[in-house]
Amino acid sequence: MKLIFEKSKPGRLGFQQPVSDVPVKATLPQKYVRQKEAALPEMSELDVVRHFTQLSQRNFSVDANFYPLGSCTMKYNPKFTEKVAALAGFAELHPLLPQLRSGEKYVQGALEVLYETEQWLCEITGMKAFTMQPLAGAHGELTGVMLIAAYHKAKGNKKKFIIIPDSSHGTNPASAAVAGYDIVSVPSNKEGGMDIVKLKAVLTDECAGLMITSPDTHGVFNSHITEIAELVHAVDGIMYYDGANLNATMGRCRPGDVGFDVVHLNLHKTFATPHGGGGPGAGPVGVGAKLENFLPISRVSKCVDGFFALKYDYQDSIGYIASFYGAFGVILKAYAYMLLLGKDGLKATSDHAVLNANYLMSRLKGVYRVAFDRICMHDCVFSADRQAERGVHAIDIAKFLIDRKIHPPTVYFPLTVKEAIMIEPTETESKETMDVFVEAMLEADALSQKDPEQFHSFPKTMPISRPDETKAAREMKVNFFAQNE
């Protein structure tokens, strides 16, 4: 499909600006003025609408396709929350308004949303306080590790490293490194959980904390979690809960009750806010009493008379981690989702997510080698090693699924499993949809036995076939204008 710049026709306009109603035409000294107009496209509104509508049709999406992308929790996003976020009273609210004297009066509704969402998340996770500011999961991780650093600094602890299991998301070690810590990786045991013997071997007084996803990326809930927490706490380490997989355990287990000191949640996963082709997300961070004083500012507080205020006066705070109060529009959608589901709905969400994942695992495990043969949580991990022996790799199976109009599961992650295929159906999918997926997976296996060569040509039915990624990295064409000058 042509790029929008290639469709541009001189003189066309997609949006008419109003005629100026002020009797002033300002001019700037030449040295401040750009020499050439920015080469943005010249299009009518219809041209633009058609271009982007056609682009959208070249995407798979939850609205149109089964999207069992493991670890991403691609559940259905209720439509009404979009309308909530677009309400003028929220959408048009200026973030600096509460920073004006008596300005808080004019943002009471917004502050109430932030405050109430914090209360809900505290109760769901068993934490004492939340900050809604982090703008994505990885941003929450960085915030969490900064809180850990502040805690140790305040206590005069000399800490050097953070322990992270080898099954973790790449963001965990990256976030801890950005915050200034070294990383110590601990391998998983045969059951998929963290190996406690190996943990003990690396746990010293220089350990600042342990970052762990629960259930982990193997889809396993570690039954020894309280024991692990005791070990880490014994060296005054902080237990960090990566909440990427909270969707498995709502109402069944709260991180705050099993020894975690700090958590981040991904509202775009568990709380159904749309993923937007890669964001915006939201990664609020919750803490227990140990870390509360270090939370970023501002913090929303509720006064005795029910008035909501922004407070900045926290001496031990790590300071500012975002420009404002978080991805407010995203938080609003998550709040609406929680209100809709309520206590029973949230618990049912986790129950159904786990049920669906186990159903898929049971249906597929005779044909694909299951990485950890046990009851799983919200996702199940397979290895395509049997298929790979026939020359059909995880990526080939992924491309086969695309022709069936199914978004492939996550492949080659977690890194601990060879030829990994990580499937997360989520609670919102029906048995019928999952059965269609199972049939496709079984057909892929059958074809891998019969005619493995065929896989290299998949997908066949899409606007493009497999792209040459090496060429992309080598040529680095990332700007239309650079290659056309």
Added chain:
Amino acid sequence: MLATIGVKSVDDLFVDIKPQHAPKSFDLPVGLSEYEVMRKLTRLALKNSNELIPFIGGGYYDHYVPVACQALISRGEFYTAYTPYQPECAQGTLQALFEFQSSICALTDMDVANASVYEGGTALYEAMMMAIRITGRKKIVMDSGVSPIYRKLIKSYTHNLSFEFVETDVLHGQTDRVAIAKLLDKKTAAVILQNPNFFGTIDDHADIVEKAHAVGALVIESVYPIALGLLKTPGAMGVDIVTGEGQSLGLSLSFGGPYLGFMATRKKFIRQMPGRIVGETVDAQGRRCFVNTLQAREQHIRREKATSNICTNVALCATQAAIFMSLLGKSGLKTMAQLNLDKAEFARQEFSKIKGVEVKRSSPTFNEFTLALSKDANDVIEAMIKHGFAAGFPLGRYYKGMEKYLLVAVTEKRTKEEIMAYAKALAEVLK
């Protein structure tokens, strides 16, 4: 389904969660119907004020968003997709992001741009980290004309890291070139500037760039994309890394987010730029297509050695900005910038006639300017609220000794009538 799995009940699926792991409490309200939630949240929305006429900016502006912009990103194919890990079924998102990157490059006159980071503040932080990696140096010179919101954020992030920060004062709303020149040395990683700066002042930083490059330091500039419809580009000034807040490119104010951080740089620095980058390539049949490229910089491959920890960015906001820039187009953005400039200039002229107001500026401003008042700015703001205006931002909140200074923003949405009514109210308040 339970029979297929081979268990009797859903509870059997949670065997790994032992009784000692059970929640100590899960005391939440019961669920509501969609209608009830809508009603509750509509009431909360009404508790916020929409009546105050906004003359407040500070880097976040009340611009008009064409309806087509919202309509297009409301397509489920865009907003319910995720990161384009499988390019064959994500060409829509990938091409839109490639067009976004290209438009940002056109706007800033830079070689390469990424597919977004969270917001303007974190973009500037990432740019600073980039400069530190590129130069191997740890000293940062920062002009106080850079948004104080961004400066606070950067200081919080680097609190535990051993960087040397020096901030230079703003003189009559302008960058202190002499002070910056004195601070530049072989230890300096970067000079951080903003154009227009927090006071709305327009500048040409080419001379600072020249001096910085002479000692091997980079220059980072935070920009306001609408102003670039008219202003000299960072590329033309020789700036090395450009960042900005893209809220003004078709995003609603939404009480602080989600917003859009963008970053652009020179081609030679691309491998040090964080975040996703979409690149052009061809498929097996030789057809042009787009993929996430240079992923070897990123956390999912490099883990603790990645250029940044960022994963989820704000792809939908970037798509929205790409649509906005396409709708406005080459001449539309310029017209919009000129309208902002004209209306702000008219307002400035009108307000300067008021007794008790002095307009402080020694060089041109864009759509925001500073008023020196005869009274405390906070008092004036409070009184102006009673007249129905969000009158501006009190500079004293972030700048010592500026308690009587008010930062006023005038976008293309403000009418002559609103500007005159503001002037009348201000005259009364200052009486």
